[in-house]
Amino acid sequence: MPQDIDAAMEALNASVEVDCELWRVDIRGSMAHARGLAQAGIISAAEAAQLVGGLEQIGAMIEAGELEWDAKLEDVHMNIEARLTELVGPVGGKLHTGRSRNDQVATDLRLWARGQCEAALRALSALARVIVSRADDEIDTLMPAYTHLQRGQPSRLSHHLLAWEQMLWRDRGRLHDGMLRLNECPLGAGAVAGTGFPIDREVVARDLGFERAMKNSLDATASRDFLLELASSLAILGVHLSRIAEEIVIWSTQEFGFLTLSDQFATSSSMMPQKKNPDVAELIRGKSARLIGSATALLALEKGLPLGYDRDLQEDKRPIFDAFSDALACLRALAGALATCSFERERLQAALARGHLCATDLADYLVGQGVPFREAHGVVGGLVRAAEAAGVDLGELSTEVLREAHASLGSEEARAVFDPEAAVERRAVVGGPARARVMESIFDARQRWQTGPATGA
């Protein structure tokens, strides 16, 4: 059994296959630590320079694909440190002075997560700008607004696209808040109770671009709520992307026909030669499920763990690495798909003709004539049933039928209610689909995604 046992433990224990993702930030953190040791007089300036130089060399080697990760050395940290000692000799053994793998990995993760947030915010912004730009292109394209996937009222495609923009704006705020909140430095927290060496933690923190040193060494090494927060924010972002994706799938059907993906973003079938499938949208929708799984895994992982560091935390890496990688892939592919798709304006416009879309406007017209809304709603409901029975749309009912339902409906003015363009323009409240309002929203969105703050307003 012995060999099996060793194999079983090694399979469970070794993490370098996954955590090699951290190599850049690990090197960066070690450089700052070396400088901190020198600044505190714990090692000499020359020693620090040797260490930093060696680390730079290792970075270049990894970049060039010249360092083979060795599972026997367990993780990315020991792989780099072992290589360093080979390169610079015994002084390599001084790098870990006043440091533990516990504060080291916590620092690496925060540096890594900060960089990923920046990448995600850039990709999010690129996607939002595509959406706003398509909204601008389609400013004159009318379409039904749906609820329950049923046609509801006349509206405007740009208005629909800008709903997506608003959703993404809040995602931006969440990621940005999380990025600010995590920007504290664990280095110097040691294994759990701080280091006895007089390192100036604030200096090291600033060296790495952190806002401050973390205020409690036990918390610094044992807490990962920043990952939970980011994974949750990414899961919410994924939910938003999945909603957009669902609409792309539905709009791409032969039945709706509102949208045609470019060939680059549609795929064919191995059996059915005529198929052109919205795989890009389905994959995004699918990946949103995995983002939910990652958030759940991380929450379950930390539940009930006593302080300080427990090895369970090693298992936080795969879920958060996957989460950022999946989110980035989705953001980029969706931006490409939306930038290159065609909106089928005639099909969108044609959809206004059926569904009695001006029923609300007709009821509102009655309210304008002094009828209480609930009563007006009832009168129009009756007319809709009459239209259905006659196999026509509400706007095709004769003036007699309308007048019979309510005297005021016999007028020219009432008839004008059925014009969908006018109906859209009547919805000129803040946030409504009237052309001028939507133009304002496009202007506002352009401003925000250029320069705006990530939180709140």
Next chain:
Amino acid sequence: MPQDIDAAMEALNASVEVDCELWRVDIRGSMAHARGLAQAGIISAAEAAQLVGGLEQIGAMIEAGELEWDAKLEDVHMNIEARLTELVGPVGGKLHTGRSRNDQVATDLRLWARGQCEAALRALSALARVIVSRADDEIDTLMPAYTHLQRGQPSRLSHHLLAWEQMLWRDRGRLHDGMLRLNECPLGAGAVAGTGFPIDREVVARDLGFERAMKNSLDATASRDFLLELASSLAILGVHLSRIAEEIVIWSTQEFGFLTLSDQFATSSSMMPQKKNPDVAELIRGKSARLIGSATALLALEKGLPLGYDRDLQEDKRPIFDAFSDALACLRALAGALATCSFERERLQAALARGHLCATDLADYLVGQGVPFREAHGVVGGLVRAAEAAGVDLGELSTEVLREAHASLGSEEARAVFDPEAAVERRAVVGGPARARVMESIFDARQRWQTGPATGA
């Protein structure tokens, strides 16, 4: 089959049993809408006054338990509107002018969530203040710092408690950020595409204490990411509470004996007359799982939903209602349990005697003598094995044995390393357990929980 069918559909459809929780905010929202209709000249000031008066009356009735919710009227909104029309007559039918259940319920949920956040922030602050106060009481209580639930280094109970405080501080930030982000008003968004009536949405928004009107009517009625964000933040808070709870359970064992719950917070067994169980901590740990489940349910709920409003969203209420109610119960009970428990100072102190807790300090001492850290770590590792073999703690090894391992370890100075109190004081970096550092942290925490901003610094 007909009756069964009706029963099946009603069982699925009726929600008043759950959403009656929203009655206060529903009334508040309706009052603001009525005033908004009057301000825009859509109804008269007298009509608005009638409506507001009627709504006030209904609020008083519900408060007094005099209104029976009727499942036939489906939800809280129709129950209140129906009662209003009974009270004020036909003018009741005007209340819903320019409004849909879609913007109404979205407004209710935001008002409700805002209030719940405030309550949670208050309870969180109360708990944090209890913790800080206990940290102050226990400033002179030493204990081991643990990693992997193994004794690691000498530390201080206050330092451990302040790690809890730091975790809660970030929870405060998350809830506060989410509360700011949701504080926008959906009213006026109608069913999906805004209202045709010239309501001034910004005025109505301010009337309800919102920062602004929501910028897109489709987004306003179809989005619930604010619930997803709050549920996630509560799940993370729950994870933190579960970690504290786990430590209470472990510290309360006969084996650890670090903590004794007051009788109010311990419970007995129906079979074993001697038992005093840490049920309060176990229930909190258990509820954290349900908070995870609520966040997951809400994420899965919204995944892949096309815009605008879909009825699936009705199912968001129970999870978010449960989440806030569970979180509040946990925060309050934990505050009580921690305020009234005893920390067993002698047991905590006694735990320092075994576990070779000064091994790191001994290695650090060698580093001070010029030995590279990795080598020093090896020397001390050897001494620990020697101590284990001899059945003593590291500090009980003879001077000879120490000197043999490394010449410098024969000195008086080296021997002094084994004093746990001195070891704790040596960890005087920012965030370390040295007494002065912890006193600073207590002061800092007091300031923050009194007045500090919820985000960031």
Next chain:
Amino acid sequence: MPQDIDAAMEALNASVEVDCELWRVDIRGSMAHARGLAQAGIISAAEAAQLVGGLEQIGAMIEAGELEWDAKLEDVHMNIEARLTELVGPVGGKLHTGRSRNDQVATDLRLWARGQCEAALRALSALARVIVSRADDEIDTLMPAYTHLQRGQPSRLSHHLLAWEQMLWRDRGRLHDGMLRLNECPLGAGAVAGTGFPIDREVVARDLGFERAMKNSLDATASRDFLLELASSLAILGVHLSRIAEEIVIWSTQEFGFLTLSDQFATSSSMMPQKKNPDVAELIRGKSARLIGSATALLALEKGLPLGYDRDLQEDKRPIFDAFSDALACLRALAGALATCSFERERLQAALARGHLCATDLADYLVGQGVPFREAHGVVGGLVRAAEAAGVDLGELSTEVLREAHASLGSEEARAVFDPEAAVERRAVVGGPARARVMESIFDARQRWQTGPATGA
């Protein structure tokens, strides 16, 4: 603070509001325990009769709504026992001999879960029979088979409905397997280490309809994997129902128009008088998310709990109660909705005309003429592009164009490939949509849901 503390602990601790759901099985379990005590000579037959009689009386009272649950008595078990002692006097105090709340509640939960499984299996069977019956009605209704929500090949509505049936059949197997697996009796396991009284556990087990006594008292009181299994099976069932629901939503759109819900199962809008929304399907889809949340909550709840019984387990009740109640509501409502909806045969049939649905058949025809499949796929792909360019469907291309693509396509025989009905009939393999195969499947399904075993074949 004292009162607050008590309130906080009581809010966390009391469970009778939730666990009163268990009253019937708690009484049943107590009766069996009383008989077991008598059978073992621990109490007299007369005492057992008194206890059983008292419990019967209490059951009748609860049924009649005459027992008020008292939160001060904490849970359903103590409420019933307290009332029993009031009714029968001091002998009431003997009921708990050789029993703990730990084995009592584990027994109650298993009895309850067994009953719920039976109810769910009945409702599942009723739904499946509705589906099979609709499949029989629609045996001659053709429609496209979709992949990626794109039209793929000609098929048959019955064939689609029977895919639902197959999914439900496996759900039946999972629930049934879980029901068999849980059917073991914890009574006699005591708090954790069994009872010292010589109760015959097998006799008590059989009295309650269990297969056997549980084999380890620690496992019997500390394990809840039966709930995890059932919650998972219900979540999978919910996923299946959500897929059916999604199709109902999509088929009910104006654009697809394949299905019309009966008025009983469609709902209207408070603002838009013309709306008829597929709320029943959306609510089912929404509830499937809550079923996922319940399974996740239960998994997270038990993760990392040491044995034996921990109070965390109290929190398993709400998720499993909700899960069964939600699943039952969905099964019943969906059965009603499907029993009463109309399938719009003309719209279904009309959908065959566009989408080049016979492209695969054309490629298969070429294969029959000796062309390797991959090459045939390419030839037909070219023809589809030609048809698209000409704005026609594949079947509308001229014989010349076909012949040019491949000589054999100029024949009459080749032209016959475009008949959708023939195409469906060609798919006569097991599991295909040819009429005779579907008739066989209907017959097979009828047999199975009548009498068949729940597992496997």
Next chain:
Amino acid sequence: MPQDIDAAMEALNASVEVDCELWRVDIRGSMAHARGLAQAGIISAAEAAQLVGGLEQIGAMIEAGELEWDAKLEDVHMNIEARLTELVGPVGGKLHTGRSRNDQVATDLRLWARGQCEAALRALSALARVIVSRADDEIDTLMPAYTHLQRGQPSRLSHHLLAWEQMLWRDRGRLHDGMLRLNECPLGAGAVAGTGFPIDREVVARDLGFERAMKNSLDATASRDFLLELASSLAILGVHLSRIAEEIVIWSTQEFGFLTLSDQFATSSSMMPQKKNPDVAELIRGKSARLIGSATALLALEKGLPLGYDRDLQEDKRPIFDAFSDALACLRALAGALATCSFERERLQAALARGHLCATDLADYLVGQGVPFREAHGVVGGLVRAAEAAGVDLGELSTEVLREAHASLGSEEARAVFDPEAAVERRAVVGGPARARVMESIFDARQRWQTGPATGA
């Protein structure tokens, strides 16, 4: 932008990096399909032999690491087919006749999952046998039984270990049931509506070791509930392993000291030279969280997907691959850790001395004297309080104090109640910790894990 777009879509679309895991079963499935085509006369026997030979060659190449997966060819299926055509020429293009990637991948997944179940069942059985064997070794080791992590009653280590065995036994049943349920063959289902070629699906199914051909081609290609079921069963198994892991962590503390991991399964600290950490248990506990995440991801993935095949399903692979791989690693490592750990018999035995563990027995003794249990429970509760006040254990109270509490407690016989060994032996009911009962359980467990059926009894 074009290149970026292509890169973005490729990043999302290509799956070979993940699904290359399926190569063995893909080749096996293709061989059976080739034989099926020949058997039906669609290709010649010689062509089938060429295809099978080519596939064998490719298998050998992959085994030898000589095939480079090409992301441009998208997935494992196209990589193999492309290579095949290179090897065997145009006949390679005939392999996909009557097949689609949809039924191909569904077949691969089922074959793969069946193999993984078998591997998991073997690893589970190996772990269970280790546990039973340790239970046998420790048959005479007494220890307290805990509830709420508080000492409850005297018990036996073997009895505790056998609770683990029972949990694993049910896990075995779940995996086995799932394996049986999935054992149906999708091949011949085509893309969605079956194939028009007269393949004998039952023959192909048997060739691949399946029980039967799947009964509905739409279900066969669109359903993945077998993965949801397996992921759920693995998550439940993971929960069980996490509970065992939690106990290993707690038992390994200095405070409990019940268990010492072998050096192979304990790990050290990079900073603290004395540390020996139970990483193996923490990693297992951590991986259980990821198993929960995988199950959640898969459930969320399939929720609300319309039939037939949607590309979202590509995202099911990573979660299920990870789930099996994590579960296997945990099972194997835990078996090794438990096979090589030491149970510290003296510490276990010593723990019986404190905690008033015979309180229940004393109450039971009073019941034997005719005192109703609830009253007896009260009397003993009072004695425990007296002991606590005197700083002694219940068994150390003087005979006078006992007699005062209740006359019968003054006897020799009553005093004998305090012997822990006798107390354990008194619990001789089925499933109790009495030596003979535990011996029976060991015998029974040995039988079952050797030969027993996986479901039920």
